[in-house]
Amino acid sequence: xxxxxxxxxxxxxxxxxxxxxxxxxxxxxxxxxxxxxxxxxxxxxxxxxxxxxxxxx
Numbered sequence: 001x002x003x004x005x006x007x008x009x010x011x012x013x014x015x016x017x018x019x020x021x022x023x024x025x026x027x028x029x030x031x032x033x034x035x036x037x038x039x040x041x042x043x044x045x046x047x048x049x050x051x052x053x054x055x056x057x
Contacts, residue, residue, distance in 0.1 A: 009034060010051045017056040027052050 011030050015021070030052050038045045 008049045008051070009045055010053070012053045012055065014055045014057055019056075023054050026054055 011034065013026055013030055015026070031047060031050060034045060034050055
């Protein structure tokens with residue numbers, strides 16, 4: 001759930017090093033998910049205001 005006036009959003013994603021998924025694909029999945037949630041919650045978040053940090057462990 002999003003609340004208030006959301007102008008910037010930071011998302012961290014972690015997954016195992018040996019996973020066979022490209023970072024670009026992970027980033028696109030996160031961006032699509034954020035868009036879907038923002039539409040559902042009637043909030044507007046532009047792509048420029050989304051920071052995605054991808055970590056491999």
